[in-house]
Amino acid sequence: MxxxxxxxxxxxxxxxxxxxxxxxxxxxxxxxxxxxxxxxxxxxxxxxxxxxxxxxxxxxxxxxxxxxxxxxxxxxxxxxxxxxxxxxxxxxxxxxxxxxxxxxxxxxxxxxxxxxxxxxxxTGTLVSPTVQVGDLVLDEVAATATRGGHMIDLTATERRLLTYLVHNRGRTMSKTQILTQVWGYDDYDPNLVEAYVSALRRKLEVHGPRLIETVRGIGYRLQG
Structure with missing residues (x-):
């Protein structure tokens, strides 16, 4: 961060x-x-x-x-x-x-x-290009994510979603907030968020336990 x-x-x-x-x-x-x-x-x-x-x-x-x-x-x-x-x-x-x-x-x-x-x-104000949450390492400059040293193959949208959740780790983010911040609008089908979270989970959980929690009736939280 x-x-x-x-x-x-x-x-x-x-x-x-x-x-x-x-x-x-x-x-x-x-x-x-x-x-x-x-x-x-x-x-x-x-x-x-x-x-x-x-x-x-x-x-x-x-x-x-x-x-x-x-x-x-x-x-x-x-x-x-x-x-x-x-x-x-x-x-x-x-x-x-x-x-x-x-x-x-x-x-x-x-x-x-x-x-x-x-x-x-x-300009040198920020010197670290990476953010780490447990064994997950996100490099926003290189646009890469690794878990336990294993490279995670993400689409551009999955990477934006993961970046948003990482920067808000430990906080529960609603589907509306995620739609607004990741896709740029909040009047679309919230099932879009569910589909991308599910896809992202599958890729992350190949190399470790669940990181993205579902908070029933509210949204999602990345454990930090």
């Missing part, structure tokens, strides 16, 4: 998305501060001292590009833009403003967390 000293500032004017991003990053172990716009931006940066910033481009008042430029004048804090703008000119403008990464809406929250983590590792 990321170091508790890794601080992420999120500036997004859409409240549901802002809350979802903040929750996903918090669940991954980051310290998060959120804002709806760039009001008091310099004071916020000075007090919070973020290790990275997630900025929407289209914000009321001062847009994300201007905020990124202001942030760059204060240090080398990496910036990841989230935006609905996907044109070449938009991307060039973002990287011209100092973007370290750029993700198009709508996106999967687990992917955003992975990208923030990757940016922080590139």
């Amino acid at each position: 990321p170091s508790a000293s890794a601080r992420i500032l999120v500036v997004e004017d859409e409240e549901p998305l802002r809350d979802a991003i903040g929750q996903a990053l918090s669940h991954a172990g980051f310290v998060v501060e959120t804002a709806a716009d760039g009001t008091d931006f310099v004071a916020r940066i000075t007090l919070f001292r973020p290790d990275a910033a997630v900025l929407d481009i289209s914000l009321p008042g001062e847009n994300g590009l201007h905020l990124a430029q202001r942030l760059r004048t204060m240090g080398n804090t990496p910036v990841l833009f989230v935006t609905a703008r996907d044109g070449v000119d938009d991307r060039l403008a973002a990287f011209g403003a100092g973007a370290d990464d750029y993700i198009i809406k709508p996106f999967i929250l687990a992917e955003l967390v992975a990208r923030v983590t990757a940016v922080l590792r590139r």
Whole structure:
């Protein structure tokens, strides 16, 4: 899990998305501060001292590009833009403003967390690429998982699901939470979660006892 000293500032004017991003990053172990716009931006940066910033481009008042430029004048804090703008000119403008990464809406929250983590590792804020739970070792940079030294062959979705459960180990996560964080929506058939948890269990239990518990009537918990 990321170091508790890794601080992420999120500036997004859409409240549901802002809350979802903040929750996903918090669940991954980051310290998060959120804002709806760039009001008091310099004071916020000075007090919070973020290790990275997630900025929407289209914000009321001062847009994300201007905020990124202001942030760059204060240090080398990496910036990841989230935006609905996907044109070449938009991307060039973002990287011209100092973007370290750029993700198009709508996106999967687990992917955003992975990208923030990757940016922080590139800048040296996070030094360990692996998370270990018992004999399970997850390497998010190499996108691999091993148990008892045995490589586990996972699909991309199974890997996102395992990563989410690992970062929330010891906590019971509902099917709705899992759908939202791993698939990016919460109005789909919850049987999808059951099917993927079952497949993931089969692969993990080839090399050891059960790790993912069913909490009846609530959801699932990875033992930590």
